[in-house]
Structures are given as structure tokens and as C-alpha cells.
Amino acid sequence: MSVPSQEALVPAPATSGRKGARQAAGELPVARIVVDTPLPHLDRPFDYLVPATADAVAVPGCRVRVRFAGRLTDGFLLERASSSEHRGRLTFLERVISPEPVLTAEIAGLARAVADRYAGTMSDVLRLAVPPRHARVEAEASAPARLAQNPMSPPESGDLGAAAWAAYPTGPSFLAALAEGRSPRAVWTALPGVSWPQAIAAAVRATLASGRGAVIVLPDGKDVAMMARALESTPHVAITADLGPAERYRRWLRALRGEAAVVVGNRPAAFAPVASLGLAVIWDDGDDLHADPHAPYPHAREVLALRAHRADAGLLVGGHARTAEAALLVATGWARSLAPRREEIRARAPRVRPAGDDADLAHDEAARAARLPTIAWRALRRGLESGPVLVQVPRRGYLPALSCRTCRSPARCPACRGPLALRGGHAVPYCRWCGRIAGGRRCPSCGDDRIRALIVGVRRTAEELGRAFPSVPVKTSGRDGVLAAVGAAPALVVATPGAEPVPDGGYAAAVLLDGWALLGRPDLRAAEETLRRWMNAAALARPGAELVVLADSAVPAVQALVRWDPVTFAERELADRAELGFPPAVRMATLTGPAAAVRETLAGTALPDGAQVLGPVPVEGELERAMVRVPRDRGPALARALKGASGARSARKAADVVRVAVDPLDLI
Incomplete structure (x- = not known):
């Protein structure tokens, strides 16, 4: 254990009563080990002796097992040293689980930086960074002999894919900087269409030409397949994740052993052990799939920004839309904006027409059944003459929310007060919380037993559109089943946001339904997230295709979609956040837990100067949440203070858990 002292002490040989006397290694006998424990007050390396019998296999980065607090615990060996500052007798490490150095020095340093950024522990970050071991996979022979050429050798193509960046004024210089071994950082607003994988591939090839590797982080498996x-x-x-633990570990080992210089994947790929990292890429950084739901809740964009800074690598933050966080990187000068020319946007973007709250339905019964304004119905009809059309519905299911037909009050379960929903046209209402059937319920306000749809889901929408266009096949894509692609034949594709299949040749028309359901959410990022979902769907349409959005044309997000100008929208969003004091203009942390525990943690935290505490306020059940915000330059001090308060609670074994999250997505 590392303890401050006046001088470093060479540890004396130790003995173990269970196994008898053991001899310490002759050179560098001390192993500094990060132990797998989530307790904040134990978040530091501990010193152990390396047995002479394990001298050859106890290498930095290997997995080990040690006796910690009376129990055998796993850990990672960070480094070997000749002496320890611990004044007492050191314990021998029990054994080396595997000599494979799975934790590189770069990833260990990154894990420490991420833990400090998010007021978490290094062991929690390492669980996210290093996959579980599979002995059989690890025993498979490394394959450097199979490689006919250096995996980082420059590609044969002479232009390195420069055509993919020709539409961007600074695109060719960005590629040239990567090929020359420099580390440019850019926030990239991609053109409409599905050419973004080719553009990223061109940047990767330029990076490989300089003898460096690349990491590409994408939101979901569909995007990974396109990039691959x-x-x-x-x-x-x-x-x-869908590869399975063994295959996932096998591919991760290929990157660790230098057999692959490029790693493509989801959120955990941000920690992929690529040697000589030259470029880190994140696509669609506003997608909430990039935010890890496990402690300390890091965001892949922040992880990659930290990694690029520490490794002196390039960074590319790309997407059709732009987040306020990405706008801040440009505003501070840390990154440059990489946007296309306006003439290129006009040539490739669809023609967007807002329909507002237009109640003018088509004059025939089919269009009335589909609850579409005339402008939307006509756009779909014209589009179906030449190819598939897209209808985006922000809600999954059939009728996910119901209300009383007479008084319009929400329909709730008589047992638990949960929301009622319908699974199909001939189904009985059920509770989405407890699952009980509520067929005989009556409205407690007016006594009526009839119900109406409050929100219409994707399956009900598909059913209605099928009646409006009876001769056209209807395909759905959502949580219950995501379509990766659709053909060029006419078809109605009804999808939830993020689940839109990629069409062969682009959608001939698109309709974005129920814009109020996205814009009206009680969320700080509602407008930003709405524009992101709309633009991702609109980018799949053909150049000049009709796109109808059912939202008020005066809403800034709708105007940004009409002009295809996410940059200005993100800059305004950032300015609004700065005025209101919300991230990313400030650093903000939330403390969630039982009321007494939250208040006790706040009282015991030495907050930095300028900190402002909001709350606590009830959130659900008996839980409360408090928010603490500080200027951005005091973010590290806030994280240290909250980490110290959590450590003090864990040291005295406080019963109630207080969840600390720094800059979470769900602030309001």
C-alpha cells in the first residue's frame, strides 16, 4: 500500500503462513497494482511483492490476483518498482492470472484521467475499457507471421480518398495533415446522404499512410456494419456487443497485439488498445448510446477528446447535426469547423416543407384514416411512384398512451396508477408498469369506460397507412425489429428515430410525424435532439426529394432543418445554455439518492469557489436530486471534491448510496 514517508524503503522478504516462505524477485520486486474495488476511498495503487517464481510473467499490464481486505481480488499490475514507500511488511501477490499485458500504459493513463474527469474510480473505468478474459481465446497463437505486410502500411490508392472530402473547403487540408503525421482536430458537419462512411475511411487511410492507427466509435451495430x-x-x-464475449475478446486482442491498426465499434471501442494512435473518430456524438450507463457514466466524445489530447492524436467529431458540446470545441478554438459549401448542401439536401398544426386532411377516407395533412399525403403518393418513402414516428408500439374519450384525462391503472396502453387493434388495455389487464376500468373523473389514443405508435401508424395505400407494402423498423436496408422498389417504411433502414438509392419522399412529441419533451436537449433525429432521417432522402415535417415552421429547430443549417442552430443553443448556466457552458454534477444521504453529502463536500447548489428536489419515490454547477475551469476541482465526499462516505460504510454523475445527459 502506498503511504507517504520520508524515504523509500526496500521491502523485506515476506512470508505466507499458508504457503510457507517465498522469495521476492531479485530485480524490481515491488508491483504497483490497481485492485478491482469500487470503493472511492480505496481508489489508488497498492504495493505488493512479486514472488521470484512469477518474476518473468508479472509484467506491467497483466492481470493478477491479490489478497485484499482478507479476500482474493483481481487487479492489474501497473508497474514494477525497486522499492516501496510503505513502511510495513508487504504481502506477496497471490498469482499472475495471465502474462498477457492487456492494460497498456496509454489506456491505464486514460482510465485514470476519465475517472478523475467524472469523479469515479479507476477500477470502474477499467471494467469498461478492458473486456473480460477468455483463456481459450488468449491461448490462441498470435498471428504476426500471417500478416503479409505491415498493417499500418499506406494504402495503394494514390489520392487517399480525397474525392470524399472535395465538397468541404478545408477537407483536403485535413486529409493532408493526417497523412503528414500531424494531429488536426475538427468538428465535421457531413453532407446529406450515406457517403459519410467513405469520408471517414478516407481519413483513416490518410492516417495509416503516416504509420499511425485509428479508432472509430459509432452509435449502433447498423452504423458499424456500414463503416466496416x-x-x-x-x-x-x-x-x-452482438459478437459474443469470445469473439469480441479475440478481436480486441488482435488490436492489442498489433495485428490491426484500425478498430471500429460502439462505445467501448473508445478504449481500444491501438498502438501509435493518430486519429480518433466519433460519429453522431449527440446519440445517447454514446453515454455509458455504468459508473462513472463517461461519454465517448469526452473519452476520445481526452485520449486525443493525451496521445497527441487527431480527432474528428462528425454528424449530420451538431451538438452544443461540439460547438463549444469550435468556439474555444480547440477544434476547427469542417462544414460543406452551401452550393453542395443545396444540391444534395431534400426540399423540406413544414406542415405545422395543419388539420386539413386529404379528402378521401384513406388519407383521413392515416391522420396526415394533405401536403404530407401528397408527398408520399408522389414519392411512391418512383421508390420507397419514409415515415418517421417518434413512438414505438401500437397505442403507447391512452386517455379518457370524454374528459381527456390520462388513462391509468386502477392498481398502481401506471399508464395504460394497447398492443393491438383488438387487444385489451394493459398497464405499462405492472402489466395488469385493465379491461373493466372506468375514468375516476367522469366515469366513462371509453378510451382514445393520446399517442400513436409506429405499429398503429403502419396499420393506418396500410389502409390509406392498400396496394403498397408496408415495412416497420423499430425496437422490436430493426431493418438494416430496404430495396429501391416502392414501399412505405415506418420507423422510429434511429431505426430508419438505409434505402437503395435514397428515399423518394419522407414525412416526419408528430414533431410536437419530440419538441415538447421536458428535456434540456429536446430541441437539439429533435433536430438531430430529423436530419439523420432527412439525410437518407434523395437530393431534392420532398420532406414534410409536422411541426410549427416558427420553431428554431424546424427553421434549421429547412435551411439545413445545424451549425448556426448549435451556436445559438450553446449561447442559450451559457445564458441559463447549463452544460456545456458550465460543469454540472448531480447527486441522486435518499434525501438524508444527499443532504449529508452536500454538507460534507468542500465545494470550490463559485459553486452553486440547486435543490435537492424529489425525483421519484423517496429519492432526491441536487445539482451543483461551477464554471468550466473549476470542473476538475468539483470532481475532486465530490470524489472526496464519496470516499468519506464509503470509508465509514454509509448504508445509503448517493449516485454522482458529472455532466449527465438527463439534467431536466
Whole structure:
């Protein structure tokens, strides 16, 4: 254990009563180990002796097992040293689980930085960064002999894919900087269409030409598959959760052993052990899938920004829309804006027409059944003459929310007061919380037993559109089943945001339904998230295709979609956040837990100067939440203070848990 002292002490040989006397290694006998424990007050390396019998295999980065607090605990060996500052007798590490150095020095330093950024522990970050071990996979022979050429050797193509960046004024210089071994940082607003994988692939090939590697982080498996196809001629590994633990670990080891210089994957790929990192890429950074739901809740964009800074690598934050966080990177000068020319946008973007609250339905019964304004119905009809059309519905299910037909009050379960919903046209209402059937319920306000739809889901919308266009096949894509692609034949594609299949040749028309359901959410990022979902769907349409959005044309997000100008919208969003004192203009942390525990933690935290406490306020059940905000330059001090308060609670074994999250997505 590391303890401050006046001088470093060479540890004396230790003994173990269970195994008898053991001899310490002759050189560098001390191992500094990070122990797998989530307790904040134990978030530091501990010193152990390396047995002479394990001298050859106890290498920095390997997995070990040690006796900690009376129990055998796993850990990672960070480094070997000749002496320890601990004044007492050191314990021998029990054994080396595997000599494979799975924790590189770069990733260990990154894990420490991420833990400090988010007021978490290094062991929690390492659980996210290093996948579980599979002994059989690890025993498979490394394959450097199979490689016919250096995996980082420059590609044969002479232009390195410069055509993919020709539409961007600074695109060719960005590629040139990567190819020359420099580390440019850019926030990229991609053109409409599905050419973004080819553009990223071109940037990766330029990075490989400089003898460096790349990491690409994407929101979901569909995007990973598209990126993998674009990199088909470039040596890479794609790592996703659906591979299974063994195959995922096998591919991760390929990157660790230097057999692949490019890693493509979801959120955990931000920690992929790529040697000589030259470029880190994150696509669609506003997607909430990039935010890890496990402590300390890091965001992949922040992880990659930290990694690029520490490794002196390039960074590319890309998407069709732009987040306020990305706008801040540009505003502070840390990154440059990489946007297309306006003439290129006009040539490739769809024609967007807002329909507002237009109640003018089509004159025939089919259009009335589909609850579409005339402008939307006509756009779909014209589009179906030449190809597939897209209808985006912000709600999954059939009728996910019901209300009383007479007084319009929300329909709730008589048992638990949860919201009632319908699974199908001939189904009985059920409770979404407890699952009880509520067929005989009556409205407690007016006594009526009839119900009406409060929110219409994707399956009900598909059913209604099928009646409006009886001769056209209807396909749905959502949580219950995501379509990766659709053909070029006419078809109605009804999808939830993020689940839109990629069409062959683009959608001939698109309708974005129920804009109020997205814009009206009680969320700080509601407008930003709405524009992101709209633009991702609109980018799949053909150039000049009709796109109808059912939202008020005066809303700033609608105006940004009509002009296809996410940059100005993000800049205004950032200015509004700065005026209101919300992230990313400030650093903000939330403390959530039982009321007494939250108040006790606040009282015991030495907050930095300028800190402002909001709350606590009730959130759900008996839980309360408090928010603490500070200027951005005092964010590290706030994280240290909250980490110290959490450590003090864990040291005295406080019963109630207080969840600390720094800059969470769900602030309001």
C-alpha cells in the first residue's frame, strides 16, 4: 500500500503462513497494482511483492490476483518498482492470472484521467475499457507471421480518398495533415446522404499512410456494419456487443497485439488498445448510446477528446447535426469547423416543407384514416411512384398512451396508477408498469369506460397507412425489429428515430410525424435532439426529394432543418445554455439518492469557489436530486471534491448510496 514517508524503503522478504516462505524477485520486486474495488476511498495503487517464481510473467499490464481486505481480488499490475514507500511488511501477490499485458500504459493513463474527469474510480473505468478474459481465446497463437505486410502500411490508392472530402473547403487540408503525421482536430458537419462512411475511411487511410492507427466509435451495430463495408480494403477489426464475449475478446486482442491498426465499434471501442494512435473518430456524438450507463457514466466524445489530447492524436467529431458540446470545441478554438459549401448542401439536401398544426386532411377516407395533412399525403403518393418513402414516428408500439374519450384525462391503472396502453387493434388495455389487464376500468373523473389514443405508435401508424395505400407494402423498423436496408422498389417504411433502414438509392419522399412529441419533451436537449433525429432521417432522402415535417415552421429547430443549417442552430443553443448556466457552458454534477444521504453529502463536500447548489428536489419515490454547477475551469476541482465526499462516505460504510454523475445527459 502506498503511504507517504520520508524515504523509500526496500521491502523485506515476506512470508505466507499458508504457503510457507517465498522469495521476492531479485530485480524490481515491488508491483504497483490497481485492485478491482469500487470503493472511492480505496481508489489508488497498492504495493505488493512479486514472488521470484512469477518474476518473468508479472509484467506491467497483466492481470493478477491479490489478497485484499482478507479476500482474493483481481487487479492489474501497473508497474514494477525497486522499492516501496510503505513502511510495513508487504504481502506477496497471490498469482499472475495471465502474462498477457492487456492494460497498456496509454489506456491505464486514460482510465485514470476519465475517472478523475467524472469523479469515479479507476477500477470502474477499467471494467469498461478492458473486456473480460477468455483463456481459450488468449491461448490462441498470435498471428504476426500471417500478416503479409505491415498493417499500418499506406494504402495503394494514390489520392487517399480525397474525392470524399472535395465538397468541404478545408477537407483536403485535413486529409493532408493526417497523412503528414500531424494531429488536426475538427468538428465535421457531413453532407446529406450515406457517403459519410467513405469520408471517414478516407481519413483513416490518410492516417495509416503516416504509420499511425485509428479508432472509430459509432452509435449502433447498423452504423458499424456500414463503416466496416467502407473499410473493406483496409485492415481493421469491428468490435460490437452482438459478437459474443469470445469473439469480441479475440478481436480486441488482435488490436492489442498489433495485428490491426484500425478498430471500429460502439462505445467501448473508445478504449481500444491501438498502438501509435493518430486519429480518433466519433460519429453522431449527440446519440445517447454514446453515454455509458455504468459508473462513472463517461461519454465517448469526452473519452476520445481526452485520449486525443493525451496521445497527441487527431480527432474528428462528425454528424449530420451538431451538438452544443461540439460547438463549444469550435468556439474555444480547440477544434476547427469542417462544414460543406452551401452550393453542395443545396444540391444534395431534400426540399423540406413544414406542415405545422395543419388539420386539413386529404379528402378521401384513406388519407383521413392515416391522420396526415394533405401536403404530407401528397408527398408520399408522389414519392411512391418512383421508390420507397419514409415515415418517421417518434413512438414505438401500437397505442403507447391512452386517455379518457370524454374528459381527456390520462388513462391509468386502477392498481398502481401506471399508464395504460394497447398492443393491438383488438387487444385489451394493459398497464405499462405492472402489466395488469385493465379491461373493466372506468375514468375516476367522469366515469366513462371509453378510451382514445393520446399517442400513436409506429405499429398503429403502419396499420393506418396500410389502409390509406392498400396496394403498397408496408415495412416497420423499430425496437422490436430493426431493418438494416430496404430495396429501391416502392414501399412505405415506418420507423422510429434511429431505426430508419438505409434505402437503395435514397428515399423518394419522407414525412416526419408528430414533431410536437419530440419538441415538447421536458428535456434540456429536446430541441437539439429533435433536430438531430430529423436530419439523420432527412439525410437518407434523395437530393431534392420532398420532406414534410409536422411541426410549427416558427420553431428554431424546424427553421434549421429547412435551411439545413445545424451549425448556426448549435451556436445559438450553446449561447442559450451559457445564458441559463447549463452544460456545456458550465460543469454540472448531480447527486441522486435518499434525501438524508444527499443532504449529508452536500454538507460534507468542500465545494470550490463559485459553486452553486440547486435543490435537492424529489425525483421519484423517496429519492432526491441536487445539482451543483461551477464554471468550466473549476470542473476538475468539483470532481475532486465530490470524489472526496464519496470516499468519506464509503470509508465509514454509509448504508445509503448517493449516485454522482458529472455532466449527465438527463439534467431536466
